[in-house]
Amino acid sequence: MDKKIIALSANYAYLDKAETTIKSILWHNQFVKIYLFNYDIPQEWFVNINQYTKQIGSQIVDTKFDPNLLKDNRVHWFYLNKMTYARFLIPAMIKESRVLYLDSDLVVVQSLDELFSVDFAGKKILGVTDYGSTKEINAGVLLLNNKGLRQIPHLSQKLIQYAATHNLPNHDQSVINDYFKNEIGHLPLAYNYMIGLDTSAYWFHRPDIRTFLDQVKNPKIIHYATQDKPFNTLSSGRMRSTWWFYHNLCWPAIVQKYSIFDLKQIEPQKFKGEAFIFTAQAEIDNLQALVVALPELRFNIAAYTEMAPKLVNFIRYPNVKLYKTVIDKKLNCLISNADIYLDINEGLKEEKVINRIKARHIPILSFESVADHKQNYDKYRVFKDDQVKQMIKKIKSIIDNR
Amino acid sequence: MQVIALAANYGYLRQTETTIKSILYHNSLVKIYLLNCDIPQEWFININQYVNQFGAKIVDTKFNPELIKNLNSRWDYINEMAYARFLIPKLIPDDRVLYLDSDLIVDDQIDELQAVDFKDKEIMAVPDYGDANQFNSGVMLMNNQKLKQDGNLSQKLLSLSADSKLDNGDQSVLNAFFKGKIFPLPAQYNYQVGYDYNAFWHHSQYLLDKLNSIKHPKIIHYLTFDKPFNFISHGRMREKWWFYHNLELAQLVQKHTVFNSLKIGPQKFKGQVFIFTRRVEIEHLEELIKDLPDVRFNVAAYTNVAWPLLELQKYFNYRIYPNVAGYTLHKCIADADLYLDINLGAKQDEIVDQVKKRHIPFLAFKDSAYQQPNYDNYTIFANDQVQAMASKIKQLLVQGK
Numbered sequence: 001m002d003k004k005i006i007a008l009s010a011n012y013a014y015l016d017k018a019e020t021t022i023k024s025i026l027w028h029n030q031f032v033k034i035y036l037f038n039y040d041i042p043q044e045w046f047v048n049i050n051q052y053t054k055q056i057g058s059q060i061v062d063t064k065f066d067p068n069l070l071k072d073n074r075v076h077w078f079y080l081n082k083m084t085y086a087r088f089l090i091p092a093m094i095k096e097s098r099v100l101y102l103d104s105d106l107v108v109v110q111s112l113d114e115l116f117s118v119d120f121a122g123k124k125i126l127g128v129t130d131y132g133s134t135k136e137i138n139a140g141v142l143l144l145n146n147k148g149l150r151q152i153p154h155l156s157q158k159l160i161q162y163a164a165t166h167n168l169p170n171h172d173q174s175v176i177n178d179y180f181k182n183e184i185g186h187l188p189l190a191y192n193y194m195i196g197l198d199t200s201a202y203w204f205h206r207p208d209i210r211t212f213l214d215q216v217k218n219p220k221i222i223h224y225a226t227q228d229k230p231f232n233t234l235s236s237g238r239m240r241s242t243w244w245f246y247h248n249l250c251w252p253a254i255v256q257k258y259s260i261f262d263l264k265q266i267e268p269q270k271f272k273g274e275a276f277i278f279t280a281q282a283e284i285d286n287l288q289a290l291v292v293a294l295p296e297l298r299f300n301i302a303a304y305t306e307m308a309p310k311l312v313n314f315i316r317y318p319n320v321k322l323y324k325t326v327i328d329k330k331l332n333c334l335i336s337n338a339d340i341y342l343d344i345n346e347g348l349k350e351e352k353v354i355n356r357i358k359a360r361h362i363p364i365l366s367f368e369s370v371a372d373h374k375q376n377y378d379k380y381r382v383f384k385d386d387q388v389k390q391m392i393k394k395i396k397s398i399i400d401n402r
Numbered sequence: 403m404q405v406i407a408l409a410a411n412y413g414y415l416r417q418t419e420t421t422i423k424s425i426l427y428h429n430s431l432v433k434i435y436l437l438n439c440d441i442p443q444e445w446f447i448n449i450n451q452y453v454n455q456f457g458a459k460i461v462d463t464k465f466n467p468e469l470i471k472n473l474n475s476r477w478d479y480i481n482e483m484a485y486a487r488f489l490i491p492k493l494i495p496d497d498r499v500l501y502l503d504s505d506l507i508v509d510d511q512i513d514e515l516q517a518v519d520f521k522d523k524e525i526m527a528v529p530d531y532g533d534a535n536q537f538n539s540g541v542m543l544m545n546n547q548k549l550k551q552d553g554n555l556s557q558k559l560l561s562l563s564a565d566s567k568l569d570n571g572d573q574s575v576l577n578a579f580f581k582g583k584i585f586p587l588p589a590q591y592n593y594q595v596g597y598d599y600n601a602f603w604h605h606s607q608y609l610l611d612k613l614n615s616i617k618h619p620k621i622i623h624y625l626t627f628d629k630p631f632n633f634i635s636h637g638r639m640r641e642k643w644w645f646y647h648n649l650e651l652a653q654l655v656q657k658h659t660v661f662n663s664l665k666i667g668p669q670k671f672k673g674q675v676f677i678f679t680r681r682v683e684i685e686h687l688e689e690l691i692k693d694l695p696d697v698r699f700n701v702a703a704y705t706n707v708a709w710p711l712l713e714l715q716k717y718f719n720y721r722i723y724p725n726v727a728g729y730t731l732h733k734c735i736a737d738a739d740l741y742l743d744i745n746l747g748a749k750q751d752e753i754v755d756q757v758k759k760r761h762i763p764f765l766a767f768k769d770s771a772y773q774q775p776n777y778d779n780y781t782i783f784a785n786d787q788v789q790a791m792a793s794k795i796k797q798l799l800v801q802g803k
Contacts, residue, residue, distance in 0.1 A: 234722065236727060
């Protein structure tokens with residue numbers, strides 16, 4: 001069965017809101033793969049939540065991106081931040097052909113199955129008419145024809161630039177409506193019930209907004225747009241308790257709704273062994289290939305310095321642990337736990353660390369172009385630069401036979 | 403019962419909840435006062451539905467943010483909430499209080515602190531590993547009975563806190579004010595693992611020796627900026643923090659007793675009363691709320707409301723609706739079983755007229771009542787007859803349903 005693909009974006013400070021959205025999705029939908037765009041949410045959160053969601057066939061993918069990508073984008077409202085532009089990164093970072101993007105100030109209150117079989121009818125994006133500015137679709141719920149979008153070269157980059165240079169009143173929403181115009185199609189109002197407009201409808205005497213709200217009898221997605229959020233200490237709009245219902249849902253209860261909850265699957269991560277890399281540079285040869293091929297090996301990567309976003313983003317893999325500006329106690333620990341040292345970083349090598357590894361008589365593996373060819377150590381093994389598969393095989397045999 | 407005090411703002415709730423879970427993982431009969439200005443009521447109601455199952459309680463201790471406004475420190479990771487601990491003698495009635503920071507976890511039973519004999523001591527704390535002349539203010543066992551004897555103590559401490567040159571925020575104030583009156587607790591009650599990073603980069607053998615000398619930490623304190631909840635951190639024991647963070651409340655209950663999921667759910671009330679006000683003065687409101695926990699009090703206003711009406715959110719049967727409008731206002735009116743005409747000052751006549759159309763009973767005190775209510779179901783009580791009104795409400799809501 002194909003998983004339903006959903007994308008969210010949030011920074012760490014907004015995590016409890018995004019988690020509430022996720023809980024609501026999974027309370028009503030099984031077999032979902034959720035890409036959570038972020039640059040600062042700790043790995044521990046992802047590891048833990050996946051121990052629950054995998055019991056009901058769903059997955060939360062840590063989709064890290066470099067925040068500098070959005071550095072030129074601006075926002076006008078205090079309750080928004082640059083993360084609102086992260087949805088533009090979907091075509092660049094998600095491969096699947098149909099993606100449902102959801103804001104994190106909304107909750108899903110029914111099954112979304114129908115959305116995953118809707119015909120795009122040649123359109124690139126489907127959305128719901130914004131109840132407050134009806135010429136636009138609201139950008140909080142977007143069904144993306146990602147296959148079509150990905151055919152436009154550099155689309156993510158173009159949208160981000162468009163936003164930075166035009167600085168439009170409705171941010172990402174204006175950009176989408178401006179940019180795609182006739183390629184936009186419409187979804188029923190129930191898929192983006194903009195309850196957050198409750199208070200504006202009243203205070204600004206907008207009977208038109210009320211008409212929209214009153215039309216929807218059976219909402220599927222409840223969107224707390226505007227600043228009147230249900231998670232504020234106090235709020236004025238309706239359906240506050242709906243949000244708190246999902247917020248307060250306990251993960252075991254969500255699993256229990258579909259399956260028998262297995263507490264034994266909630267545990268500290270287990271690895272078959274630990275590989276250590278000490279680096280002064282972000283460039284580490286074939287790191288991604290190794291990390292993906294060896295999920296049961298823990299990769300400890302340490303540096304005396306800060307780390308560049310390129311390296312930091314490796315934390316999206318649950319078997320990668322990063323130790324920037326590492327301190328002695330930690331370093332001692334990493335050296336003494338290492339089963340294998342990977343001398344695959346470019347640039348300067350830290351002689352002192354490597355000497356301590358050698359003193360422990362554990363294997364060191366390297367690639368030709370980054371190897372220290374003067375090494376006089378009988379357990380130092382150099383592979384050709386394209387022999388990644390061979391190195392993986394070697395690592396497996398070392399770990400299995402240790 | 404152990405009494406513990408914490409202080410946090412809404413933005414720090416994830417951390418505070420982790421501290422709470424760690425405390426209650428190892429200690430069950432605990433009453434935790436959480437000093438705050440802005441944490442939503444829903445959070446308190448929910449967590450209590452879990453922890454009450456094994457005898458613990460989290461008390462929503464709201465205080466006026468004006469009390470600590472503009473207090474600051476030279477460290478950007480310490481904000482004005484750090485000074486909230488000085489409000490303990492003012493806000494907490496219990497004789498013995500253990501104050502804990504929210505960047506720490508409790509990793510063991512700590513009920514022996516209940517038995518420590520204060521004799522004449524006012525405060526017990528652990529010396530700061532980084533400065534042996536100071537006590538660290540993150541863990542304080544407070545002889546609150548003695549501290550409360552000075553009725554102005556909280557105010558005095560807050561006045562001293564206004565000094566912007568304080569080297570170490572609340573900790574400097576504490577050590578200066580109580581100089582010679584703080585007595586040591588064993589170092590394991592405040593294991594300052596946050597110094598890991600400083601110790602290494604500043605080559606402090608003293609700190610390293612100190613950290614190494616403590617074998618069985620009971621309370622682990624992630625002080626300095628190097629926090630385990632940061633995206634990436636440097637010090638040890640990060641995984642311990644995340645263990646408590648990731649602990650589900652149902653599992654926490656299960657540690658002490660059989661978890662009963664039927665106790666988790668929306669609140670239930672015998673009935674709802676409605677008040678629409680234009681002023682903060684509402685006669686005997688707090689007494690009625692306390693007296694009638696089974697009755698939900700909905701208080702609404704067209705405007706923002708002053709602190710006293712916000713503070714009452716600490717009672718789970720009270721809900722304030724500032725800037726009320728549209729659908730929410732209609733719902734308040736439609737859900738009302740009773741209207742309490744107990745707000746002083748001018749009335750919002752058109753709202754009162756809408757309520758009257760529902761033919762529900764009105765109760766008022768003499769000073770708050772309409773001169774001519776023009777409504778046949780309108781009962782007026784003498785100003786001091788709070789009990790009589792409470793009984794009447796009980797009677798109406800039980801009988802009327």
